[in-house]
Amino acid sequence: MVIRAVIPSKLRTATEQLKFSPAIVSGNHVFLTGSTGGDMNGKMPSDAEAQFRNAFDKIELILREEGLTFQSVVEMTTYHIGLRSHFDLFDKIRQECFDAPYPAWTAVEVAGLRREGAVIEIRIIASTEANP
Structure with a gap:
């Protein structure tokens, strides 16, 4: 099976510095x-709402690079520092992005994330066949 990287131009510098792919296409x-x-x-903003919106903005940028939307997302795992203190705000912003059928979702409280000051990390799996 052929795999290929998805690298939007706005993320190219970070991708080259950190040696990673913002996304990988594998099969469908x-x-x-x-x-x-x-x-x-x-x-990294200190404001949780700005962080949530920034994370979803980057996800949308990557999805669009492949001609996909949030409706293409089939699974989402979110990693939170302070999950209970910001869950309602995060959930409100999440609902601005997704419509039914909603992706499968797991939210996990963690002790730390790689980026200093980060309170959220969102991992997504999308289907190339799920776009309306």
């Missing part, structure tokens, strides 16, 4: 690397 699925809440310039 696109596997996205976990997205934290840093902005497109790599700055």
Whole structure:
């Protein structure tokens, strides 16, 4: 099976520095690397809402690179620092992105994330066949 990387131009510098692919297409699925809440310039805001929106913005950028939307997402795993303190806000923003049928979702409380100051990391699997 052939696999290929998905690298939007706005993420190329980070991709080259960190030696990773923002997403990999394998078969009929696109596997996205976990997205934290840093902005497109790599700055991590201290505000949780800004982090949530930034993470979903990066996910949308990667999906669009493949001609996909949030409706293509079949599975989402979210890793949270302070899950209970910000769950309602995160869930509100999540619902702005997704419509029924909603993706399968697991939310996990973690002790830490790679990026200093990050409170969220979102991992996505999308289907190339699920786009309306």
